[in-house]
Amino acid sequence: MRALVTGAAGFIGSHLVERLLADGHAVIGVDDLSTGGRANLPGHAAEFRFVQGTVLDASLIDDLVSEVDVVFHLAAAVGAFVIQERTLRSLLTNVHGTENVLDSAHRNGVRVLVASTSEIYGKNTKVGLTESDDRLVGSPLKTRWTYSEAKAIDESLTCSYVRELGLDAVIVRLFNTVGPRQSGRYGMVIPRLVNQALHERPLTVFGTGRQVRCFCHVQDVVPALVRLAQAREVNGIAVNLGSTEQVSILELATRVLELTGSGSGIVKMSYEEAYGAGYEDLQRRVPDCTRARELIGFRPERTLDDIIRAVIDEQTRTAQVVTA
Known part of the structure; x- marks a missing residue:
């Protein structure tokens, strides 16, 4: 298989590149390095080629897609801080970038896996969200919901390309994928808390702290992405991937x-202090991954403690410093 990974130098993208190469596939990675890092990627792998560029460059994307059999479209502006500070750029990247990928994949007859997000569900607090559950999203005038809005458009575009133009594609909704290489500087909670603990700084918890989430290890998610991309009978649908812990x-x-043995305390910070006025959060987000289990046998093996330990080990080894 010849694969193109957009967002290849990012957290999930770099792990996916490693997995594909380990499985014997040829890989092209493209990334603008706005949040990812070249150091995340293989230096001299015979079957890997890295291209620095953006998914907003339609000509570049078309050239790269024409060389492969499948596209893993992971490139996106992500992270609460990024969305809050660079809203317009994030919207353009997340909508027009996906449009470029889908259009090129259609014209070249290439299968696409589109990475979406649990943010799709918005404020829906149902325990066990299924792929057909309703979206309950706040005002589009609030920056908080622009990422959800953009990814919803991505999903609608993908489904329309499948239904009307015959594109071969699958959508994956990721629920808080975490692990080594994820940075806390863009708002991701586990690496941020671990970094604060390792540097004996107070751990900042936004809001009440009663918000409930589920976290899934990147090494449980990446093999599922590969299997879904290879499952050609899975077309035009969305699939949840996440833990239910x-x-x-x-x-x-x-x-x-x-787990860090830190003597740091915990302090609460209002959303307004953390993100600015008008920020809204949701109280619970728990996936139902029955579809993924039935389609590809998806069952996360790693616990939350395993995830935290993996992040601690990496940050200890690399001596990361994050000011947030």
């Missing part, structure tokens, strides 16, 4: 302290 953010901070 629930934890409140306050409990998460406590577990980080326990």
Whole structure:
């Protein structure tokens, strides 16, 4: 298989590149390096080629797509801080970038896996969100919801290309994928809390801390992405990928302290202090991954403690410093 990975130098993208190469596939990676890092990628792998560029460059994307059999479209502006600070750029990247990928894949007859997000579900607090559940999203005038809006458009575009033009594609909704190489500087909670604990700084918990999330290890997610991309009978649908192990953010901070052995305390910070006026959050987000289990046998093997330990090990080894 010849694969193109957009967002290849990012957190999930770089792990995916490694997996594809280990499985014997030829890989092209493209990334604008706005949040990813070249150091995340293989230096001299015979079957890997890196191209620095943006998915907004339609001509570049078309050239790269014409060389491959499948596209893993992971490139996106992500992270609460990034969306809040660079809203317009994020919207353009997340909508027009996906449009470029889909259009090129259609014209070249190439299969696409489109990475979407649990943010699609918005404020829906149902325990066990299924792919057919309703979106409950706040005002489009609030920056908080622009990422959800953009990814919803991505999904609608993908489904329209499948139904009307015959594109071969699958959508994957990721629920808080975490692990080594993920940075806390863009708002990702586990690497941020771990970094604070390792540097004996107070762990900042936004809001009440009672918000419930589920976190899934990147090494459980990446093999599922590959299997879904190869499952050609899976076309035009969305598939949840995530863990169902629930934890409140306050409990998460406590577990980080326990596993790091840190003497840091925990402080609460209002959303307004963290993100600015008008920020809204949701109280619970828990996936139902029955579809992924039935289609490809997806079952996360790693626990939340395994995830936290993996992030601790990496940050200890690389001596990361994050000011947030």
